[in-house]
Amino acid sequence: MASIEPSAEPILKLRGVSKQFGAVSALTDIELDIHAGEVVALVGDNGAGKSTLVKVLAGVHQPTAGTIEFMGKPVDLDSPGKALEMGIATVFQDLALCENLDVVANLFLGHELNPLALDEVQMEVRAWTLLRELAARIPSVREPIASLSGGQRQTVAIARSLLLDPKIIMLDEPTAALGVAQTAEVLNLIERVRERGHGVVLISHNMEDVRAVADRIVVLRLGRNNGVFTAETSNAELVAAITGATENAVSRRRARKEEQMEPQA
Amino acid sequence: MSEQNPPTALDRSDSRVRHDEGIAGALRAFIDRIRSGDLGMLPVAVGLILISVVFASLNPVFLAPNNLVNLLFDAAAVGCISLGIVCVLILGEIDLSVGSMSGLASALIGVLWANMGLPVLVAIVAAIAAGALMGMVYAMLLNRFGMPSFVSTLSGLLALLGMQLYILGPTGSINLSYNSALVKFGQILIMPHWLSYLLALLPGAVMIVLGLGTMRRRAEANLSSPGLSVLIAKAALLTVALLIAVFYLNRGRGVPYMFGLFVALVVGMNYLLTRTKWGRSMFAVGGNREAARRAGINVGRIRMTAFMFCSSLAALGGVLASARLATSSQQAGTGDVNLNAIAAAVIGGTSLFGGRGSAWSALLGILVIQAISNGLTLLNLSSSLRYMITGAVLAIAVIVDSLARQSRASHGRG
Numbered sequence: 001m002a003s004i005e006p007s008a009e010p011i012l013k014l015r016g017v018s019k020q021f022g023a024v025s026a027l028t029d030i031e032l033d034i035h036a037g038e039v040v041a042l043v044g045d046n047g048a049g050k051s052t053l054v055k056v057l058a059g060v061h062q063p064t065a066g067t068i069e070f071m072g073k074p075v076d077l078d079s080p081g082k083a084l085e086m087g088i089a090t091v092f093q094d095l096a097l098c099e100n101l102d103v104v105a106n107l108f109l110g111h112e113l114n115p116l117a118l119d120e121v122q123m124e125v126r127a128w129t130l131l132r133e134l135a136a137r138i139p140s141v142r143e144p145i146a147s148l149s150g151g152q153r154q155t156v157a158i159a160r161s162l163l164l165d166p167k168i169i170m171l172d173e174p175t176a177a178l179g180v181a182q183t184a185e186v187l188n189l190i191e192r193v194r195e196r197g198h199g200v201v202l203i204s205h206n207m208e209d210v211r212a213v214a215d216r217i218v219v220l221r222l223g224r225n226n227g228v229f230t231a232e233t234s235n236a237e238l239v240a241a242i243t244g245a246t247e248n249a250v251s252r253r254r255a256r257k258e259e260q261m262e263p264q265a
Numbered sequence: 266m267s268e269q270n271p272p273t274a275l276d277r278s279d280s281r282v283r284h285d286e287g288i289a290g291a292l293r294a295f296i297d298r299i300r301s302g303d304l305g306m307l308p309v310a311v312g313l314i315l316i317s318v319v320f321a322s323l324n325p326v327f328l329a330p331n332n333l334v335n336l337l338f339d340a341a342a343v344g345c346i347s348l349g350i351v352c353v354l355i356l357g358e359i360d361l362s363v364g365s366m367s368g369l370a371s372a373l374i375g376v377l378w379a380n381m382g383l384p385v386l387v388a389i390v391a392a393i394a395a396g397a398l399m400g401m402v403y404a405m406l407l408n409r410f411g412m413p414s415f416v417s418t419l420s421g422l423l424a425l426l427g428m429q430l431y432i433l434g435p436t437g438s439i440n441l442s443y444n445s446a447l448v449k450f451g452q453i454l455i456m457p458h459w460l461s462y463l464l465a466l467l468p469g470a471v472m473i474v475l476g477l478g479t480m481r482r483r484a485e486a487n488l489s490s491p492g493l494s495v496l497i498a499k500a501a502l503l504t505v506a507l508l509i510a511v512f513y514l515n516r517g518r519g520v521p522y523m524f525g526l527f528v529a530l531v532v533g534m535n536y537l538l539t540r541t542k543w544g545r546s547m548f549a550v551g552g553n554r555e556a557a558r559r560a561g562i563n564v565g566r567i568r569m570t571a572f573m574f575c576s577s578l579a580a581l582g583g584v585l586a587s588a589r590l591a592t593s594s595q596q597a598g599t600g601d602v603n604l605n606a607i608a609a610a611v612i613g614g615t616s617l618f619g620g621r622g623s624a625w626s627a628l629l630g631i632l633v634i635q636a637i638s639n640g641l642t643l644l645n646l647s648s649s650l651r652y653m654i655t656g657a658v659l660a661i662a663v664i665v666d667s668l669a670r671q672s673r674a675s676h677g678r679g
């Protein structure tokens with residue numbers, strides 16, 4: 001594919017970022033660059049610190065140490081509102097939707113059109129357009145979120161992140177609950193966002209999806225950087241980086257399967 | 266997208282959704298909503314009719330036009346307080362000090378206006394400003410220290426009561442002049458008949474005009490509308506009901522200006538809650554605070570405005586109460602004022618659990634509370650019995666609220 005050459009100056013640059021929750025060091029000394037027009041996949045085991053990193057960048061958590069530079073300037077992401085304003089949009093793993101509000105209200109939450117006399121018609125039209133782009137299967141945008149299925153909610157959360165035309169969009173396991181068609185649409189969408197010259201951070205446990213769209217694969221392990229790879233890296237190498245050993249649960253399982261296959265052959 | 270100019274409306278393309286059209290459709294959708302636990306105003310409407318029937322059969326004076334006019338005079342003050350309670354309940358918070366706040370405001374009126382001779386408007390503004398300040402304090406305690414609002418306002422209840430007793434001094438009660446505009450407003454000022462009829466026609470007319478505008482815009486945007494028949498039916502029903510009510514009240518003294526003020530406040534609050542970004546943020550914070558924060562909403566500021574609205578409206582309620590009673594006394598704002606204000610909001614359908622409610626619940630709820638109190642007074646029952654019955658009514662309202670919440674959860678309606 002004809003990907004745009006990543007610019008030299010990263011949009012987002014993290015140096016030595018650490019985050020402690022009491023005695024737990026969720027992140028230690030993280031370095032990360034995100035360029036315009038680039039998809040960075042963030043992979044790692046459960047509890048590796050991926051979501052924590054995303055939350056730090058979304059202004060939800062404040063880092064205990066380290067610097068974050070946005071467009072070359074050091075920034076202090078002290079509230080989610082600030083991150084959104086700068087153009088960092090996030091789809092959280094836990095989605096963060098208001099169950100008591102309907103789909104339209106959730107999509108536009110915090111950024112309603114015409115604050116003093118809400119423009120419901122315009123918002124509803126935008127909502128349908130956005131949801132169509134994602135091949136969403138949502139029967140009605142005037143039903144409370146509580147009545148939607150898991151995948152439908154995920155689609156709403158993704159649609160919301162696109163609303164403000166952000167410079168960077170961070171997706172924390174966006175396809176975990178999605179159907180085949182919807183997953184494909186999300187991958188298409190990631191490519192479209194990249195073509196527009198924006199940065200994408202994708203967290204996923206699905207290596208197939210990651211390989212399909214990622215320009216770089218950043219591995220986290222136990223809250224630390226554990227190597228940067230490309231889509232061409234072999235599976236064994238990636239798994240080794242994620243689990244921290246060439247001898248791991250995945251390789252052992254494969255070896256066992258191969259052993260079982262051999263006697264039959 | 267490959268399809269151009271889809272023949273079906275944007276919101277009608279999913280074949281799984283039943284499309285309710287016309288009056289029958291609107292009725293069917295309404296019944297579905299009730300079944301799933303989205304009760305809205307239904308319990309309070311049923312309650313109001315039940316109460317009227319019971320009290321009217323026990324004492325026919327209950328339904329006499331002038332008794333209803335009195336009831337409206339009485340409802341305005343606590344109704345105002347209840348409107349403020351709606352604001353904090355939507356956030357899932359509570360203000361237990363509204364009674365004391367109204368008492369303090371009433372004392373301020375007595376001291377600043379009747380005793381010190383300041384202009385009455387200055388005294389009113391000072392009372393409301395005191396309310397706003399108190400709301401700010403509660404919000405700061407919550408935002409800075411995470412102090413639960415039921416604790417901070419419980420201590421506020423005592424502190425404000427102390428303040429009220431302190432500024433009233435040893436005499437304990439200040440009489441307000443019967444010839445003053447404030448007391449006339451609270452006791453006798455009635456709308457001229459032509460004005461009351463005009464105001465009764467207004468909501469229906471506004472509904473039609475706005476409804477037609479919305480329908481046109483939705484049609485232009487290729488969205489469906491429930492249809493003209495529904496709009497006209499709703500507006501006609503509302504207009505007829507209001508005209509009958511006004512006609513009946515006008516056979517007595519008429520519609521009090523003070524009640525008109527209260528309704529105007531309710532309408533204004535309803536607009537703020539349903540048609541502005543601030544209102545959306547209120548419901549978002551009440552529904553899921555963390556999600557609201559992550560959407561970029563300044564949760565602290567929303568809480569600040571809600572608590573300030575609540576305490577200011579409580580203060581205004583205190584001003585109206587002093588006008589109604591023509592006195593600022595140590596008793597103002599004590600007794601059942603607190604409970605009545607909170608009960609009214611909950612009975613009207615505003616949830617104690619946050620995230621759902623409406624300004625109208627203050628209006629309908631206070632009518633129920635006031636009808637009970639008025640009916641029991643007509644039966645010559647002592648206040649001890651009144652307290653017990655009001656307490657029981659609040660308990661029932663909370664049970665209905667909790668059951669409806671469970672039902673909504675199982676029907677996926679948040």
Ligand SMILES: Nc1ncnc2c1ncn2[C@@H]1O[C@H](COP(=O)(O)OP(=O)(O)OP(=O)(O)O)[C@@H](O)[C@H]1O
Pocket residue numbers: 021024025026044045046047048049050051052053093
């Ligand atoms: N709010 C919190 N308070 C305390 N500890 C936390 C908090 N959030 C995360 N942690 C800890 O930080 C570590 C990293 O968690 P994180 O959610 O970032 O993992 P993850 O890589 O997203 O995992 P998964 O793949 O399961 O989503 C975990 O050990 C977790 O227990």
Ligand SMILES: [Mg+2]
Pocket residue numbers: 050051052093172
């Ligand atoms: Mg995670």
